[in-house]
Amino acid sequence: MSDTEGRDGPDPEAPPPDGPSFAGRGALPEVPAPPSAAPAGAPPPPDGAVFALIRQGRAQDCRPHPRHLLDPGRWRAMAEALAAAPEVALLALWAEPGVVHACFLAEDQGRVIIASCPAAEGRYPALSPARPGAVRFERMVRDLWGLVAEGAVDLRPWLDHGRWPLVGPLAASPAANAAPAVPQPEFLTVEGEGVHQIPVGPVHAGIIEPGHFRFHVQGETVVRLEARLGYLHKGSIGLMLGKPAAVAARFAGRLSGDSTVAHAWAFAMAVEAALAVVPPPRALALRAVMAELERLHNHLNDWGFVCNDAAFAWLHARAGVLREGVLRAAALAFGHRLMMDRVIPGGVAEDPRPGGDAAIRAALAVVAAELPQLTAVYESHASLQDRVVGTGVVGAGLVARFAAGGYVGRASGRAFDARAVPGYAPYADVAVPVLAAGDVDARVRIRMAEIGESLRLVDALLDALPEGPLSVPLPQPAGEGRLVEGRLVEGLGLVEGFRGECLHWVAIDAGGLLRGVFPRDPSWLQWPLLEAAVEGNIVADFPLCNKSFNCSYSGVDL
Amino acid sequence: MQPLRRLLWPRLGRSLFSPPLSDPAPAVPDAVVQALVERLEEAAQARLGRSLSIRQVDAGSCNGCELEINALGNVLYDLERFGLRFVASPRHADVLLVTGPLTRNMRQALERTAACTPEPKWVVAAGDCAVDGGIFQGSYAVEGGIGAALPVDLLIPGCPPTPTQLLEGLLALLAAQAPKAAARR
């Protein structure tokens, strides 16, 4: 066995002794029902300091989670209060011309809120000193909207590599790119004897998305990894703006192809909230069927690939067969293997085709039958366990500070799952597996447990598929529904994809066109932790660590 | 003693006696083969024979195309039985299989990859994005298809193209170079 140096050392990010305690599968933090579902008249528990500060700002027309416009002074006070409020998670930070928005989750209460701050003269007080997860958002906001975070931890460019014809392409009036040459990227440095660098990418050896990884290595051990992304920036936000929701939905479904259902659903949820329309029960159930099939095929795929990266090809081959079965069933039922464009604002595009129900059940029965055997093989082969156990550890403290979601969070003790909290229809009782080890093995095991849960959910959803229409029409001309001339309506959608929660915010004008939009992939808050996970591991274990995260490149490159 | 159920070897042994899981090969459209044969006749270079090494480059994809290209390697499509394989370096490749609308941030990396690929090479643009930019056409951040940077030999449309469609295209490339390889013997 290759017991490499640096693997067994104490975890510098180990949770403090009084940190959150982790129960086994199915344990959920005690949270009240979301405010919208609270019985009328019952007094809601009081806000924490940060939420109370935010609520002092002027309320905007955002549903179902409120948005408040703060003046820069109050925003600064909020940024300072954040430092003393570890239970408040920063979920996203984005902008529109002249204003920045930040979305927060009170982890103890399951409440979500958006705070906004006008960026007078293109500047706003930074959040990154209090929330490390804000760093990449602030760099992105500067690159796309030209707004500078004052006091930011890091102001190097992120998405803008100096190759676009414009500077600040989403600003009110973007400037032409007048730089004479493409600048060289700057990387964080490491000092010490025998430290050398390994540059990798953007074109990688395998069939994966492009990105640059800069390793600082001492001997075989990674001292620091820094990722440089942005190679896939397609300008999705710019393309969505000004389009009707139904058209923009196609871009949401192509933010990250592996999460097309989850992103399309989160976007649709935001649009529906903004317009105050409720999709029919049949549409919600079919969305959940598709979302669980998506979770299944991705979990199977990545489980196989993690094993493959540990040179255990048999599990990869079997997982590939099972996954292909799920994709073929999806194609039969929904007419597309990845189920792209099947979730539309207002409902779903079409009913399952004849034979679809049976095809899905058959494919899932095969998975269910083989899962125990695959699990037994995974657990009982020392050569595989040696590679995954204790490799790429992320501590609970870091996961909490970054508010990393999905299996990255749940493998390190953060129990958040948007299906449970804040929760959304049709999900009622999702078992959320949580582990504390935070290594490659724990991330794999979370996904193995979720495969079982998805199998159960799909079966239950298909058994009780409600009858009725597939979609509701969206109000179009001004005067219909919430659309009023001269006013914007806003919505926020939060949907648990296989990777974690997909968050979409939209602002819609009286003509039904998008005036503001931000699609946030869960990878935003997971990518930085990969850099921590790899530290102290050997270079050869990087692919294993990377695959166990499987962050989306396209999803964060926008 | 481990229960037999937990061991891999009995299962591997059983696989020796069961029929393969791989699907039959898809039919190749004649028209595509013909067009490619003609292209190849113009290139007066010798080739490797009935096998192709493929280097995949993501030039801005949403990763949907990558999922389906990866699926070609599963045992149901089993790409390698046709003599087609993915290689890690462009220097070992006969084919560049490129996806995405070609973002401005990836253009130089793609051009450098192509420069490292020995001639003669095929360039295949896979997916609607790679064909002409797809839905990302007109963005400040994309060039609008692989053709903006490289001469493209074969287009495989689809969003994403299914593994079967990808396989048809790649097999057509193989068929196109087969007569040439035979003539050299």
Ligand code: SF4
């Ligand atoms: S063609 Fe479709 S699946 Fe492929 S990269 Fe483009 S949007 Fe994604």
